[in-house]
Amino acid sequence: MNARYLKMPHVESGMTVGLFGGSFNPPHEGHALVAETALRRLGLDQLWWMVTPGNPLKDRNNLAPLGERIARSEKIARNPRIKVTAFEQALGQSYTARTLEVIQARNRDVRFVWVMGADNLKNFHRWQDWRRIVATFPIAVIDRPGSTLAYLSSPMARAFSQARVDEDRAGSLALRRAPAWTFIHGPRSGLSSTALRSANSG
Numbered sequence: 001m002n003a004r005y006l007k008m009p010h011v012e013s014g015m016t017v018g019l020f021g022g023s024f025n026p027p028h029e030g031h032a033l034v035a036e037t038a039l040r041r042l043g044l045d046q047l048w049w050m051v052t053p054g055n056p057l058k059d060r061n062n063l064a065p066l067g068e069r070i071a072r073s074e075k076i077a078r079n080p081r082i083k084v085t086a087f088e089q090a091l092g093q094s095y096t097a098r099t100l101e102v103i104q105a106r107n108r109d110v111r112f113v114w115v116m117g118a119d120n121l122k123n124f125h126r127w128q129d130w131r132r133i134v135a136t137f138p139i140a141v142i143d144r145p146g147s148t149l150a151y152l153s154s155p156m157a158r159a160f161s162q163a164r165v166d167e168d169r170a171g172s173l174a175l176r177r178a179p180a181w182t183f184i185h186g187p188r189s190g191l192s193s194t195a196l197r198s199a200n201s202g
Contacts, residue, residue: 009083021050097129
């Protein structure tokens, strides 16, 4: 694995950057659709496709090697504004709340938005220090099949209902102080990493 993946992508002062993290095990066109939707609807200069070393909520036994997941992500993330990175490996931990604090400390003049698929919103309250994540950066939740109503029923959506930004104002999300979040509807892909792993093992 090239050492450049263990460093944060280069950014310039004043940029607006989306942070799209996950195990990407494997990455697929559904992930790419989320990334492209975020770039377009949020008016991002860059999107960091953050391949995590592991996910504390998922079985590590089925996790493909980090280098393999990075290589596959590079093939799918074709937009030059998408930067595939695995710098969390160099941090030696995989908890999002801590990662976001490090990003914030090292990039004071950059505006960040946490980007995630709606399928993650349902279990977001199980993430370590999830309330601290919401308080660190604005969050954009991108629609995924079967998860459209998650923004109404999830504990995060209920707890921070007053911080929800209308989808029509998604382009201003990066300019807002956290907590602030929006749910973005749009084209959806039925692909999932779980289904792809099952198909490949069958």
